[in-house]
Amino acid sequence: xxxxxxRPPQREPVRAVHRTPAAGSGRGSLGCRAVDPAFRFLSxxxxxxxxxxxxxxxxxxxxxxTLVRVPGTGAQPPRAVVTLLHGDESTGxxxxxxxxxxxxxxAAAPLPFDLYVVFGNVEAALHGPGFAHRFLDDQxxxxxxxxxxxxxxxxxxxxxxxxxxRAAGLESVVDVHNNTGDNPFYAIVTRLTPETLNxxxxxxxxxxxxxxxxxxxxxxLHDDCATIAVECGLPGxxxxxxxxxxxxRRYLGEGPLPTxxxxxxxxxxxxxxxxxVRPDVRFRFxxxxxxxxxxxxxxxxxxxxxxxxxxxxVLGRTRDGAPLPVCARAADGRDVTDEHFAVxxxxxxxxxxxxxxxxxxxxxxxxxxxxxxxxxxxxxxxV
Numbered sequence: 001x002x003x004x005x006x007r008p009p010q011r012e013p014v015r016a017v018h019r020t021p022a023a024g025s026g027r028g029s030l031g032c033r034a035v036d037p038a039f040r041f042l043s044x045x046x047x048x049x050x051x052x053x054x055x056x057x058x059x060x061x062x063x064x065x066t067l068v069r070v071p072g073t074g075a076q077p078p079r080a081v082v083t084l085l086h087g088d089e090s091t092g093x094x095x096x097x098x099x100x101x102x103x104x105x106x107a108a109a110p111l112p113f114d115l116y117v118v119f120g121n122v123e124a125a126l127h128g129p130g131f132a133h134r135f136l137d138d139q140x141x142x143x144x145x146x147x148x149x150x151x152x153x154x155x156x157x158x159x160x161x162x163x164x165x166r167a168a169g170l171e172s173v174v175d176v177h178n179n180t181g182d183n184p185f186y187a188i189v190t191r192l193t194p195e196t197l198n199x200x201x202x203x204x205x206x207x208x209x210x211x212x213x214x215x216x217x218x219x220x221l222h223d224d225c226a227t228i229a230v231e232c233g234l235p236g237x238x239x240x241x242x243x244x245x246x247x248x249r250r251y252l253g254e255g256p257l258p259t260x261x262x263x264x265x266x267x268x269x270x271x272x273x274x275x276x277v278r279p280d281v282r283f284r285f286x287x288x289x290x291x292x293x294x295x296x297x298x299x300x301x302x303x304x305x306x307x308x309x310x311x312x313x314v315l316g317r318t319r320d321g322a323p324l325p326v327c328a329r330a331a332d333g334r335d336v337t338d339e340h341f342a343v344x345x346x347x348x349x350x351x352x353x354x355x356x357x358x359x360x361x362x363x364x365x366x367x368x369x370x371x372x373x374x375x376x377x378x379x380x381x382x383v
Contacts, residue, residue: 038156040066041164051101055094056130059122065142065157066119067164070100072111076256077171080116081248082217085143085175087124090131090235092176095244099252111252116168118161121154131235134368141368143175146220162220172199172226174251175217176244178235179358180365181302181372185243188229190218192381195226195257201264202254203230203247206306208357209270209378211331226257231358262383269306269355269375273328273336276370281325285361289317295325295348297371302359305372313350320346328374340374350374 046068050058072078083092096117102108121142124133135141140154150159165173172195187200188208200207210229213219218227230247233240277283282292286299297316304313318325325348328337342351359372 036156036160038153039064039160041160042066042068045070046100048104051097051104055090055097056126058097059093059119059126062119062122064122065161066122067161068117068119069168070111070115070117072113072115074112074114076113078114078116078168079251080118080165080168080170080173081251082118082173082175083120084118084122084125085120085217086134086141086177087121087127087136088131088134088180088235089176089178090125091178091232091240091244093119093125094241095176095232095248098241098245099248113171114168115252116165116170134365143217144215146215146217148215158217158220162217165221166224170221170225172257173217173221173228174199174203174248175227175229176248177229177231178240179231179233180360180362181234181305181358182361183231183233183302183305183358185233186231186306188218188231190222190227192383193226193259194262194383195259196222196228197262197266197381197383198257198264199226199251200228200230201262201266202250203228205264205266207266207268208272208375209268210272211270212272212274213331262381266380268378268381269357270378271331271376272357273330273340273374274370275326275328275340275372275374277326277366278324283316283325283366284363289319289346294318294322299361301356301372302361304356305359306355306357308353308355308377309350311350311352312344313354315341315348315350317346318343318348324348326371 040062050061081096083096121135124135125131127133127136140152142154145155145158146162148155150156184206185204186206186208187203188210189196189200190210218229221227232244281294283295284293285297287296289296295316295318301315324337324341324343326341328340330336340350342349355375356372357375360366
């Protein structure tokens with residue numbers, strides 16, 4: 001691309017808790033415990049006939065958000081893997097199901113802990129060609145409703161699943177995601193405790209500190225246990241699935257997380273500023289600036305994800321003299337657009353050294369969430 005010249009304390013270990021279905025609780029055809037019509041709870045593993053189905057056929061049987069408990073020996077506190085909070089992120093459910101099927105096929109010994117697995121926005125995942133929509137037009141973003149009043153179907157499902165996870169006494173939670181643009185594999189953390197950093201670096205040593213208060217599942221549980229999100233690149237890529245399968249196997253095979261020290265080196269980014277395209281701006285990725293377009297973003301803008309760029313780095317083209325087509329906000333809600341962007345000779349540029357992360361390459365993802373985040377390198381955490 002071209003460049004234009006421009007002027008905490010340590011937490012006590014969680015006690016292991018083994019929970020069994022309530023006596024006399026009703027069960028449906030999938031053997032699920034009747035808890036709340038907003039979600040399913042398969043409290044005694046995935047039935048063989050269900051696990052034998054293909055991925056999409058299995059999701060069709062589930063039909064709605066589902067929590068699964070895979071019983072272990074109870075020697076260690078339970079763990080959880082969360083998938084499909086966004087319906088277009090296929091790697092999480094595919095990887096988790098591959099791991100579960102392999103364990104069933106080889107008759108693997110029970111895990112030393114109960115494993116809870118969440119399949120989130122099943123309806124969005126099944127819509128149309130499948131794994132094509134982050135969420136549907138009549139839905140809320142299922143990763144922006146955790147801990148909010150249970151006044152909508154997504155919030156009721158989140159509240160019910162969250163109550164079960166909290167009651168389980170979890171040691172840790174891993175929330176598996178994909179990106180909509182090219183990114184390296186990385187993990188997101190909300191706390192810099194030893195157990196959280198040790199959990200994250202089981203997956204990758206590239207970490208992003210999240211402090212934006214967005215009602216995510218991580219934020220809802222980070223006072224209860226170590227929680228991370230792991231970002232597995234673009235969906236549908238063999239390398240994304242291979243990374244997720246290998247990483248989940250490491251997670252399930254790992255002993256208790258050290259709580260007194262960080263055992264692996266890591267790189268940490270943070271101080272996120274969320275960048276959106278203004279609602280009245282007509283935009284696309286790649287091509288020429290046309291009368292019906294206010295902003296053309298560089299088609300390969302996402303290749304700079306997690307790469308430090310200099311002041312003057314070009315993000316796209318707009319009309320010279322037009323207002324800034326993007327908006328940047330800090331974690332406290334302050335508008336910091338003018339501190340980071342300018343239009344110079346019809347080009348949208350950054351005005352200071354920056355590191356873009358999570359840059360998307362689709363209009364839908366931009367409108368439903370954001371264009372990207374600006375991040376800064378942080379010093380190694382002192383824990």
